[in-house]
Amino acid sequence: MExxxxxxxxxxxxxxxxxxxxxxxxxxxxxxxxPQFNVYLFTATPELYKAVMAFVSDRQNNEKKExxx
Numbered sequence: 001m002e003x004x005x006x007x008x009x010x011x012x013x014x015x016x017x018x019x020x021x022x023x024x025x026x027x028x029x030x031x032x033x034x035p036q037f038n039v040y041l042f043t044a045t046p047e048l049y050k051a052v053m054a055f056v057s058d059r060q061n062n063e064k065k066e067x068x069x
Contacts, residue, residue: 007041023051
């Protein structure tokens with residue numbers, strides 16, 4: 001039996017970003033580290049990782065623009 005690889009997303013904003021791009025979490029469960037919050041479980045694929053990297057890159061670029069020189 002093949003085991004499914006999982007990407008654990010702890011950030012609701014990133015989850016929204018991924019859902020907007022067509023990725024759907026297969027499960028939502030309480031965060032083990034902080035049960036007040038949820039984690040979103042996605043099937044790990046190269047396409048998902050590309051979208052995650054795009055999200056991180058966009059956030060970093062936005063932070064650089066907001067910092068005064």
